[in-house]
Amino acid sequence: MKASPLSAPTLVETVAASITERIAGRHLMPGARLPSVRAFAEAMGVSKSTVVEAYDRLGAEGAIVARRGSGFYVAGKTRPLCLKTVGPQLDRAVDPLWITRQSMQAGPDLVMPGSGWLPAAWMPDAAIRRGLRQLARGGEANLVAHDQPLGFPPLRAQIARRLAEKGVEAGADQVVLVDSATQAVDLLCRFLLEPGDAVLLDDPCYFNYHALLRAHRARIVGVPLTRSGPDLAALDALMAEHRPRFYLINSALQNPTGSTLAPATAHRVLKLAEAHDTLIIEDDIFGDFEVEPSPRLAGFDGLERVIQVGSFSKTLSAAVRCGFVALREDWVEPLIDLKLAMSLGNSHLSASLMHGLLTDGTYRRHLGEVREKLARAMAPALRRLEACGLTAWLEPAGGFFLWMRLPAGVDSADVARRALARGLVLAPGGAFSPSSLGDSFLRFNVAQCTDPRMIPMLEAALAECAASAAP
Amino acid sequence: MKASPLSAPTLVETVAASITERIAGRHLMPGARLPSVRAFAEAMGVSKSTVVEAYDRLGAEGAIVARRGSGFYVAGKTRPLCLKTVGPQLDRAVDPLWITRQSMQAGPDLVMPGSGWLPAAWMPDAAIRRGLRQLARGGEANLVAHDQPLGFPPLRAQIARRLAEKGVEAGADQVVLVDSATQAVDLLCRFLLEPGDAVLLDDPCYFNYHALLRAHRARIVGVPLTRSGPDLAALDALMAEHRPRFYLINSALQNPTGSTLAPATAHRVLKLAEAHDTLIIEDDIFGDFEVEPSPRLAGFDGLERVIQVGSFSKTLSAAVRCGFVALREDWVEPLIDLKLAMSLGNSHLSASLMHGLLTDGTYRRHLGEVREKLARAMAPALRRLEACGLTAWLEPAGGFFLWMRLPAGVDSADVARRALARGLVLAPGGAFSPSSLGDSFLRFNVAQCTDPRMIPMLEAALAECAASAAP
Structure with missing residues (x-):
């Protein structure tokens, strides 16, 4: 429970927060009985009705449970992780x-x-149906078995070619397929984060980054955004203060502002990342909507300190899940181990369908339109x-x-x-x-x-x- | 570094372990310089060659790095999670x-x-191609947009019907679609585990459970297996000693033994889980290969304390990723929040293809064969x-x-x-x-x-x- 930022906390909020803290700090263990309303009111120097209201709130949140005739207890361990209670609560x-x-x-x-998302009518439905017919006809040898651990080689080669067009030099063996850009960021969080590690996010940024990083128990640090990228002085200070593990960024057509990193800013961001030993995850999910490709951090850096992720959910279909991670060569093997442990492999059906759409001209034509x-x-x-x-x-x-x-x-x-x-x-x-x-x-x-x-x-x-x- | 369980640790292992512990406990921070070989040898009361060998081992593991002429340093934060170094190392x-x-x-x-896996020739390739043609023809309205957060409703309803045939009563709204059974278990680990929590696994069990749980930093506790399920006396003692968060089990046709839970054992396992407030994740991945359905823990329990997961990777196709979680109603909402944060949604293409194969008779016929x-x-x-x-x-x-x-x-x-x-x-x-x-x-x-x-x-x-x- 968190007090509203616009007003001082009420007495009920203060009482409830003190109990929440004792549960979080394991001073009150699951199953423990809470003090009686009267005893607690006396101890806190508040009225009984304040304690009743605080207990009611905590009950509604599931943090404590009432047992008829016997008082209130800390909820048992059967209570699972609830993202809504990890961070600030929003209506x-x-x-x-x-x-x-x-x-x-x-x-x-x-x-x-x-x-x-783009309206469904803007998406290439007919081309996807054509692609499915193509697969069904036998253009694709494998429709029943797992792919190679890295994912379908022809699609990885095609993605490597597209990355090169944006100035990112990556061999096909540095491209790991997953089922979405979100899954790519999630996989990288597991690869890189310890609970409590700091992560930099643009303020503002894509809202799901907050949810995802909360699920990883990361400490989120917001970086003020200018029209050409992050505020560099602030970035320097935040990196020095918080020693973040990585900075998760949309370099091109940032969500939600639409801003794009200026070339000089990109250079400075990389210098700062190097000075503070911070990694960068560049989520290029909107990059293909650019008319002229802007500089990519992954391109400047040569995938040394930058990992790029992307997908086709925004451009081709969100019903066909296919994304990728491009990263330095020596990290491919351990990332693959983690990918297999978590999902056994990406969808080969999606990957071969996307490969067809990328190579038969559909993707380029559709993007232009x-x-x-x-x-x-x-x-x-x-x-x-x-x-x-x-x-x-x-x-x-x-x-x-x-x-x-x-x-x-x-x-x-x-x-x-x-x-x-x-x-x-x-x-x-x-x-x-x-x-x-x-x-x-x-x-x-x-x-x-x-x-x-x-x-x-x-x-x-x-x-x-x-x-x-x-x- | 872990000493072999079969012999006392050597002096080199002991020295290396003491450094590893100081790094893990953050007494030695990334980038910190290690004591000189001579100083450390004196401090530990061992020979210099022992310290050199210990430093060499830690260097080979990547935990420390040598810098020419300036000594040894704790590896920088750029080092990602490597599953192979989390648990015991295997060749x-x-x-x-x-x-x-x-x-x-x-x-x-x-x-x-x-x-x-079954050989590719045993899998229903022709039926999958027929299913793809069906989707392409327009049987499916949506091939471009995300599905509902729970996943494609007709497939959820069909899975609920199949669960009922095995005695598991679940409404379609208690079935959450994901992209594989592995992903289902992974999602549930995030939903239920804190780092360091104990988890029970059958000994022996499916090897990927070990990798997945290591990635979640769970404490794995092995349960001895009999021919009719877990050794109940051992299970009772292990639950009392380790207070595990959950027990992850194949009730039917266990991997790797092929054993199946006897009805009386199923009953006793549930009683023990209740007595020790432990949850059960029942991975029913091989269940559809049974000639006669055996009792399911999820069926006996009514999805109170048991969560069931399954998929079609073993039966229909591993190239088309589609799995599910069936769980108690009040946990569906928070699980969905986590599913969206981690992947935004499952593959609608896979779900509608699987729905076609489950409803046109393909699945039943293929299973029989x-x-x-x-x-x-x-x-x-x-x-x-x-x-x-x-x-x-x-x-x-x-x-x-x-x-x-x-x-x-x-x-x-x-x-x-x-x-x-x-x-x-x-x-x-x-x-x-x-x-x-x-x-x-x-x-x-x-x-x-x-x-x-x-x-x-x-x-x-x-x-x-x-x-x-x-x-």
């Missing part, structure tokens, strides 16, 4: 995990400018949002995200909650930023901003916020 | 991870009775192996494994090494058993025992062992 309308779920469960009745559509969608979306009183932090060079500042005094969680009640799913800034910065931003997906219902719904939600804030 | 011929790799990379020149083939292969394989001097620990009621005791005095790692040199890949017992028990056993896959080269190769390897053991 569902601004909880990053919940936003992911909404995006996945959306029906046609919801308008989804908060989505992190999507980049053009995105370029056409960006300016009108921006104009319409600005007409609602929002301002762009940056006009991105490509991709599909706009990081929009709300009118003064409007809280992003508040507007997201009110919009949701109307069927408009927004992505409130707080999900991307643990600092107060995010409270005044929303992330928009320009490809999902074409629905004519969006602007009226957004305007209504904003008007409601303004009305409730008025004296 | 490649008996290393479980290596066996997995061999199975995956085998060419037609290798004979693979140690494989954990495979069970019959296995039943026909079992007795001849057993006879041939017995003729080589091996004896079966148990004649299993189904499935494809035989757990064979070697002639007295033959070590399984030794025979595996010699067989490998001849192109015969065996599965030595040590990979399945951390106790000395495994040293006298090999696991055979009866479906991979039909190659006429196998017996002569095995006999030659056994003869070599006998010759080298002779005085």
Whole structure:
């Protein structure tokens, strides 16, 4: 339980927090009986009703259980890890995990400018069906057995060729296939992190990084972002103070801001990483939406200190899971051991399907079309949002995200909650930023901003916020 | 570094272990300079050559690095997790991870009775191609977007129906799809384990459980196995002593022994789990090869304390990744949060393909054929192996494994090494058993025992062992 950052903790919160701390510190063990309400009220110098309310809250959270006629007990060990209780608790309308779920469960009745995905109609459905027919016809020798531990060699070779086009020199044997970029980052967390290790994340950044790193019990340290990459003075100081294990970054078309690392910044980031002996994981998930490839940290560095991950979920299909890790040669073997221990292997079906789409021209053609559509969608979306009183932090060079500042005094969680009640799913800034910065931003997906219902719904939600804030 | 369990540690081992402990306990931080050889020898009261040898060993393990002219330093943080150094070190011929790799990379020149997979020719290749054509034709609405967080609802409903046939009552909303049974166990480890928690495994058991649990830094406790399940008195004592978080078990057609839990044993295991507040993860990966379904712990228990996992990798295809977790209703939500954080979602393509094969009759028909083939292969394989001097620990009621005791005095790692040199890949017992028990056993896959080269190769390897053991 965490007090709201906007106000001093109440007495109930203070009492509940003192019990939570004693459970976390193992001073109160699972199964232990809590003091009676009266005894505890006397000991803490508070009223019995305050203790009752604190016990009720802890009961609702599952931290303690009431047994009829015998008092309250610390919950037993049968209680599993609950991500929601590891970090600060968010209400569902601004909880990053919940936003992911909404995006996945959306029906046609919801308008989804908060989505992190292109509309299904923009994805190459026909090409995927053609690819499946190709596999079925016998173009593919193996549809029943595991692949090599690294994954399907022709796809690894093709990915290595594509990396070279972006200036990243990697042999096919430095490319390890997994089932998604998320799984790639997860695998690398296991490879590199001890519980309690510090990890640097851009503030703001992709919300699932927070959830994933919380699951690894990492200590998350936010790096302030400028329009050309991280604030270098801050990065230097944070690396010195926290000695982070790695810095997880989108160099190209950052999520949620759409910013891209400037070449000089990339150079300086690498110098700092070297000076402080910090690794870099470069998640290039949006990189293929760039019109002109920007510098990659993995390219400058030659995969010495940088590990790159990527996938085709955003570009080809999220229903076909296929991602990769490109890393230094001497780390391939131990990473493979870990990959096998955790999953036995990636999907060969997905890998051969993706290989077909990458080599028959589908991928290049599709990317060209999507980049053009995105370029056409960006300016009108921006104009319409600005007409609602929002301002762009940056006009991105490509991709599909706009990081929009709300009118003064409007809280992003508040507007997201009110919009949701109307069927408009927004992505409130707080999900991307643990600092107060995010409270005044929303992330928009320009490809999902074409629905004519969006602007009226957004305007209504904003008007409601303004009305409730008025004296 | 770990001393051999069979002898007292040498002086060099003791010195090296004391340094390893100081590094692990962070008394010596990454980058710190180690004492000079002379100073350390004096401090420890040992000879300088002992310290040199200890430093050399730690250098070979990568724990420390020598810098020319300036001494020895604790390796920097750039060193990633290496599973091989977390637990006891095995040479490649008996290393479980290596066996997995061999199975995956085998060419037609290798004979693979140690494989954990059915031969490709036994798998339903044609049905999978038919399934792919079906998906391509438009039977499937979504080939580009993420599924619901729990996974494709029709497949979950179908899995729930199949569970009911085995006596496990679970609603479709208690079935969570993932990409393999291994991934299911991995997800549950994250859900349930803290580093250092104890976990019970059968001794012997599937070798990858050891690797996976080592990656989670669990404390593995082996449970002696009888022909009808775990030794109950030992199980009781081990649960009392180690207070394990869970017991990971194959109830039906255990890997590697082929044993199946007797109904009364199942009942007693659940009573003990309740008495000691231990959870059970029942990995039912081989369950569908049973001719008559045996009792499932998940069925007796009603998914209160038992979580069941399964997949179709062994029965339909290992190239199409699809597995599941069936668990109590109130744990579904937090498990989903973790699933999304780690992978964003399972493969919808795999799930819809599997759904097609489960509902069009392919699965039932294929299982019937495979069970019959296995039943026909079992007795001849057993006879041939017995003729080589091996004896079966148990004649299993189904499935494809035989757990064979070697002639007295033959070590399984030794025979595996010699067989490998001849192109015969065996599965030595040590990979399945951390106790000395495994040293006298090999696991055979009866479906991979039909190659006429196998017996002569095995006999030659056994003869070599006998010759080298002779005085």
